[in-house]
Amino acid sequence: MPALPSSVASDQGFIRHLDSLPLPGASHLSLQRVCFHPAAFTPDCVLAHAMALPASLQGAAPKRLGEFLAGRLAAREALRPFGLAGCTVAIGAAREPIWPAGFEGSISHSVLAGLGVALCGVRPAEEGMGLDLEAWLGDEQGRQLWPGIMDEAEWGRLEAGARAAQLSLAEGLTLVFSAKESLFKALHPRVGRYFDFLDARWLGMTEQTLTLELKTALTPALPAGWRATLHWQPLPGGVLTALLL
Numbered sequence: 415m416p417a418l419p420s421s422v423a424s425d426q427g428f429i430r431h432l433d434s435l436p437l438p439g440a441s442h443l444s445l446q447r448v449c450f451h452p453a454a455f456t457p458d459c460v461l462a463h464a465m466a467l468p469a470s471l472q473g474a475a476p477k478r479l480g481e482f483l484a485g486r487l488a489a490r491e492a493l494r495p496f497g498l499a500g501c502t503v504a505i506g507a508a509r510e511p512i513w514p515a516g517f518e519g520s521i522s523h524s525v526l527a528g529l530g531v532a533l534c535g536v537r538p539a540e541e542g543m544g545l546d547l548e549a550w551l552g553d554e555q556g557r558q559l560w561p562g563i564m565d566e567a568e569w570g571r572l573e574a575g576a577r578a579a580q581l582s583l584a585e586g587l588t589l590v591f592s593a594k595e596s597l598f599k600a601l602h603p604r605v606g607r608y609f610d611f612l613d614a615r616w617l618g619m620t621e622q623t624l625t626l627e628l629k630t631a632l633t634p635a636l637p638a639g640w641r642a643t644l645h646w647q648p649l650p651g652g653v654l655t656a657l658l659l
Contacts, residue, residue, distance in 0.1 A: 446491040450530040455480035488534035520545040527651030541659035544599030556584040
C-alpha cells in the first residue's frame with residue numbers, strides 16, 4: 415500500500431487508501447483507485463485535501479459530496495503522471511468531468527463490500543473512454559431491474575452467457591449494466607445527447623470481455639450495428655468495466 419498524502423491525516427479517516435490498478439491492454443492509461451469511508455465525510459475533508467466544491471454542488475447531500483471528493487482525488491492522482499495533478503477537473507453542462515486539453519478520462523464510484531471506492535482513468539485523448547464500477551446486484555434486484563437494462567432477447571440468453579463468463583445470472587446482469595454505463599460514458603462526448611441502455615445490446619461475454627452492439631444509430635459515424643468490446647474484471651463486492659476506443 416502506498417504512503418498516503420499528508421492531508422489524509424487531517425481528513426478524519428475519510429480516505430482509507432489509494433493505489434493504482436492494472437488494466438490489460440491499456441497502454442498510456444493512468445488508472446487510480448481511492449477507497450473511502452462515506453460516513454466519515456465532513457465539509458472539512460474538502461479543505462483537508464485542498465479541493466474546492468463547484469457552485470453546482472453547494473448544499474448537496476454529504477453522500478454526494480463525499481463521492482465527488484473521492485472521485486476528484488482519484489482524478490488528481492491519475493493526472494499526476496502527466497504533470498497535471500494541479501489541474502482542476504470542472505463539471506460540464508451534463509455533469510461530465512472536463513479534462514485538460516489533449517486528455518480524456520472517466521470517473522466512477524460505488525460502494526463495494528461496504529467500502530466506498532472511486533476510480534479514475536486518464537490518458538492522452540484518443541477516440542473516447544468509459545469506466546464503470548458497480549456492486550453486484552442481488553437476485554431479486556435483477557428480476558426487478560432487467561427490463562430497463564436489456565431487451566427480452568438479451569435476457570433470454572443471459573443465463574448461458576453468464577455461465578460462459580463464470581458468473582451467476584444476477585452477476586451477468588450486473589456486468590451488462592456496467593458495460594452499458596461505460597459505453598455511454600465513452601460515446602456521450604461524440605454523440606452530445608442522452609441515449610438509453612436499450613439502444614445497445616450485448617452479443618457475447620467471456621471471463622475477461624463483453625461485446626456490445628448499437629441497435630440504434632447515434633451519429634453517422636456510430637450507426638446501428640457498430641460494435642465495441644469492453645474488458646472487465648471482478649473486484650471485491652463488484653465489477654469494473656472499461657471501454658477504451
